[in-house]
Amino acid sequence: xxxxxxxxxxxxxxxxxxxxxxxxxxxxxxxxxxxxxxxxxxxxxxxxxxxxxxxxxxxxxxxxxxxxxxxxxxxxxxxxxxxxxxxxxxxxxxxxxxxxxxxxxxxxxxxxxxxxxxxxxxxxxxxxxxxxxxxxxxxxxxxxxxxxxxxxxxxxxxxxxxxxxxxxxxxxxxxxxxxxxxxxxxxxxxxxxxxxxxxxxxxxxxxxxxxxxxxxxxxxxxxxxxxxxxxxxxxxxxxxxxxxxxxxxxxxxxxxxxxxxxxxxxxxxxxxxxxxxxxxxxxxxxxxxxxxxxxxxxxxxxxxxxxxxxxxxxxxxxxxxxxxxxxxxxxxxxxxxxxxxxxxxxxxxxxxxxxxxxxxxxxx
Amino acid sequence: xxxxxxxxxxxxxxxxxxxxxxxxxxxxxxxxxxxxxxxxxxxxxxxxxxxxxxxxxxxxxxxxxxxxxxxxxxxxxxxxxxxxxxxxxxxxxxxxxxxxxxxxxxxxxxxxxxxxxxxxxxxxxxxxxxxxxxxxxxxxxxxxxxxxxxxxxxxxxxxxxxxxxxxxxxxxxxxxxxxxxxxxxxxxxxxxxxxxxxxxxxxxxxxxxxxxxxxxxxxxxxxxxxxxxxxxxxxxxxxxxxxxxxxxxxxxxxxxxxxxxxxxxxxxxxxxxxxxxxxxxxxxxxxxxxxxxxxxxxxxxxxxxxxxxxxxxxxxxxxxxxxxxxxxxxxxxxxxxxxxxxxxxxxxxxxxxxxxxxxxxxxx
Numbered sequence: 247x248x249x250x251x252x253x254x255x256x257x258x259x260x261x262x263x264x265x266x267x268x269x270x271x272x273x274x275x276x277x278x279x280x281x282x283x284x285x286x287x288x289x290x291x292x293x294x295x296x297x298x299x300x301x302x303x304x305x306x307x308x309x310x311x312x313x314x315x316x317x318x319x320x321x322x323x324x325x326x327x328x329x330x331x332x333x334x335x336x337x338x339x340x341x342x343x344x345x346x347x348x349x350x351x352x353x354x355x356x357x358x359x360x361x362x363x364x365x366x367x368x369x370x371x372x373x374x375x376x377x378x379x380x381x382x383x384x385x386x387x388x389x390x391x392x393x394x395x396x397x398x399x400x401x402x403x404x405x406x407x408x409x410x411x412x413x414x415x416x417x418x419x420x421x422x423x424x425x426x427x428x429x430x431x432x433x434x435x436x437x438x439x440x441x442x443x444x445x446x447x448x449x450x451x452x453x454x455x456x457x458x459x460x461x462x463x464x465x466x467x468x469x470x471x472x473x474x475x476x477x478x479x480x481x482x483x484x485x486x487x488x489x490x491x492x493x494x495x496x497x498x499x500x501x502x503x504x505x506x507x508x509x510x511x512x513x514x515x516x517x518x519x520x521x522x523x524x525x526x527x528x529x530x531x532x533x534x535x536x537x538x539x540x541x542x543x544x545x546x547x548x549x550x551x552x553x554x555x556x557x558x559x560x561x562x563x564x565x566x567x568x569x570x571x572x573x574x575x576x577x578x579x580x581x582x583x584x585x586x587x588x589x590x591x592x593x594x595x596x597x598x599x600x601x602x603x604x605x606x607x608x609x610x
Numbered sequence: 611x612x613x614x615x616x617x618x619x620x621x622x623x624x625x626x627x628x629x630x631x632x633x634x635x636x637x638x639x640x641x642x643x644x645x646x647x648x649x650x651x652x653x654x655x656x657x658x659x660x661x662x663x664x665x666x667x668x669x670x671x672x673x674x675x676x677x678x679x680x681x682x683x684x685x686x687x688x689x690x691x692x693x694x695x696x697x698x699x700x701x702x703x704x705x706x707x708x709x710x711x712x713x714x715x716x717x718x719x720x721x722x723x724x725x726x727x728x729x730x731x732x733x734x735x736x737x738x739x740x741x742x743x744x745x746x747x748x749x750x751x752x753x754x755x756x757x758x759x760x761x762x763x764x765x766x767x768x769x770x771x772x773x774x775x776x777x778x779x780x781x782x783x784x785x786x787x788x789x790x791x792x793x794x795x796x797x798x799x800x801x802x803x804x805x806x807x808x809x810x811x812x813x814x815x816x817x818x819x820x821x822x823x824x825x826x827x828x829x830x831x832x833x834x835x836x837x838x839x840x841x842x843x844x845x846x847x848x849x850x851x852x853x854x855x856x857x858x859x860x861x862x863x864x865x866x867x868x869x870x871x872x873x874x875x876x877x878x879x880x881x882x883x884x885x886x887x888x889x890x891x892x893x894x895x896x897x898x899x900x901x902x903x904x905x906x907x908x909x910x911x912x913x914x915x916x917x918x919x920x921x922x923x924x925x926x927x928x929x930x931x932x933x934x935x936x937x938x939x940x941x942x943x944x945x946x947x948x949x950x951x952x953x954x955x956x957x958x959x960x961x962x963x964x965x966x967x968x969x970x971x972x973x974x
Contacts, residue, residue, distance in 0.1 A: 249639065249644055250638065250639050250644050250645065251643075251644035251645060253644075253645045253649055253650075255645075255649065255650065255651045255654070256651065257651070257850065258648065258649055258650060258651060258652065258850065258853055259649060260645070260649050261646065261648055261649050263638070266637060266638050266646055266648070267638070269637060270634055270637040270638060273630060273633060273634040273637060274614065274627070274630050274631070274634060275613065275614050279615075280613055280614050280615035280617075280933065280935070281614065281615060281617045281619075281624070281935070282625065282630055284622065284625055284630070284812040284858070285617055285619065285622055285623060285624050285625050285812075286617075286619065286622060287619045287620065287621070287622060287936060288622065288813065290619070290936070320684040320685045320686070320689075320814070320852075321684045321685055321689070321835055321849075322684070322835075322849045322850055323849075324834065324835045324848070324849035325684075325685070325833075325835045325849075327833075327834070327835075328833035328834070328835060328836070332833075356834070357833055357834055360831055360832075360833060361833075441850065443850055448648040448649075448853065448854050449652065449850045449851065449852055449853045449854070450684070450814045450815075450852035450853075450854065450855060467724055468724075469689075469691075469692035469696075469721055469724060469725075470688065470691070470692070470720070470721055471685055471686075471688045471689045471691075471692060472692070484688070485685075485686045485687075485688035485689075486621065486622065486686055486805065486807055486813045487813065488684075488813055488814035488852065488855070489622055489812065489813045489814075490812050490813070490814065490854065490855070491814060491852070491854070494648070569644065571644070571645075572651060572654070
């Protein structure tokens with residue numbers, strides 16, 4: 247095994263080392279099965295046990311109410327950008343509200359517009375997506391088919407600390423980049439989706455949690471794979487699911503439950519990690535400039551700039567020398583982005599903090 | 611590591627042991643990268659090298675002409691059942707021809723009918739899908755948007771030995787269960803798709819090979835994820851692809867190239883394996899009754915029945931005692947199905963052959 251580096255990738259992202267070790271241990275043959283998890287039928291008892299454990303573990307971790315379904319799908323959030331309006335908007339005779347706090351919400355609304363009428367309930371474009379709506383800012387339609395928001399915008403690094411208040415309209419959330427990073431009041435949502443490759447597993451599986459009454463909205467004419475009802479009726483076995491990604495998700499759910507001690511404990515650790523980096527930024531006399539407004543900061547993606555592109559390049563190179571990797575901001579925004587999802591160890595954040603402090607001193 | 615059994619699963623299916631061993635070796639950290647392949651960004655140089663190598667390897671193995679594109683998508687063949695007609699049929703002013711030789715072709719046509727006009731060019735329903743069309747049997751529309759067929763029907767065990775002749779109409783093929791099992795004259799196809807979990811990898815990635823002129827057919831109004839053009843323009847990085855499944859596919863392509871010696875050699879081995887089992891069936895005086903007509907037999911899925919359900923149950927139990935697993939036929943057909951894809955070793959087929967011969971003797 248070669249040495250492991252400290253990986254701040256925004257996703258696919260670092261995974262818990264005990265999870266990787268468990269997957270590695272059993273990769274040639276699951277105990278008692280005699281085949282790799284990569285080789286077993288999705289209809290085998292061994293896979294059914296994995297699928298059931300993944301769902302049961304998620305239900306326990308998030309305290310998901312009984313009238314909510316849990317689906318394991320493919321296609322990432324990008325396909326959900328279409329599936330949500332296909333199932334909940336098309337033919338509803340209503341429009342959908344979208345709250346735009348960054349790049350991903352903007353991609354979601356493009357797809358929604360192909361499927362029906364869409365209203366922008368709020369848009370932070372004017373301030374380059376550095377903030378969230380204040381109470382009362384949202385221009386809401388009380389008859390909307392749903393109201394969609396992005397709980398954490400990975401590119402800009404803004405995160406809703408709690409759900410926006412939308413009355414009785416079903417709340418639809420792209421929770422891709424902070425899913426499982428903290429407890430969630432699932433009962434406040436109509437539908438919530440998350441691709442796994444930030445906090446919940448490797449790329450290839452997308453979790454959808456939806457209130458069962460919303461299953462009835464999709465038209466029979468929808469393509470079979472894009473109708474939530476089909477996936478629900480077949481318990482995520484409508485077609486061959488991404489079996490390995492679900493297996494990994496199950497191991498991560500077990501890790502969160504047993505090693506971490508649940509989502510409250512995970513959230514506390516995530517707050518501590520983010521605070522370490524934001525403190526360095528705030529105490530740097532403007533050497534490090536955070537992108538997000540202080541009260542809108544993401545605990546998952548810490549985004550900031552340095553005084554010049556040249557200093558930024560030196561920062562990235564110096565970090566890499568210390569095995570601190572994937573710190574470059576998204577190409578559409580630039581700057582630095584440290585993604586510190588669940589599986590980023592506290593020690594990794596400490597290393598980055600120490601490097602940032604030292605780098606600042608050297609470059610005053 | 612626990613003992614490995616002989617796994618005749620129809621998919622997800624047995625993988626080459628050297629491929630599993632290589633994946634296991636590097637699971638905690640790719641050499642020179644310092645992170646697991648499960649943890650690296652799809653936009654990292656390390657993943658780009660994997661994606662490029664997967665495509666280059668496929669191009670070499672299948673001798674794919676330069677005017678064909680290779681895409682790595684999600685959603686399995688089920689999503690292709692919709693994407694093919696969405697991109698090639700919708701709004702074309704034409705209809706599409708479907709050749710029905712089994713259960714999967716029937717599922718494909720259901721989805722095509724949601725997208726446009728469809729004609730049945732041939733249907734083997736009357737004889738319970740035990741055969742293929744003879745030359746001249748197809749009722750073809752010379753103006754069809756495309757003609758779709760299923761090269762290998764896994765449930766019934768019928769396989770086209772060569773492509774049906776459809777003139778100038780683009781040939782669209784669901785090659786999911788015999789892709790990479792033999793050389794293919796790609797130039798005869800308009801579009802070919804295959805989910806990986808039979809011969810090409812684990813579940814979670816679907817390969818689409820299409821002639822570049824067909825990329826222009828999809829309407830701009832299609833959902834972004836369902837438009838082949840988007841995936842082509844972004845070289846399969848339109849969204850986060852199933853990185854691990856693509857990594858495994860690349861290892862399998864390397865195994866086919868270096869360990870097996872290419873698709874001619876693979877095809878020869880597959881013929882030899884299938885012949886071993888069909889010989890036992892043909893020499894059993896009707897004790898084993900093959901489902902497919904002799905000249906339509908699949909080299910991938912050997913389907914047969916025994917004299918009674920009771921004897922069948924004894925057969926399956928006896929096989930399991932010898933570590934020969936997953937031999938039960940699909941629930942919609944019954945009987946026995948031995949899936950002997952590329953990665954099933956000759957020795958595994960020999961074990962099954964010997965068991966079948968002995969079982970017959972004991973039950974005469």
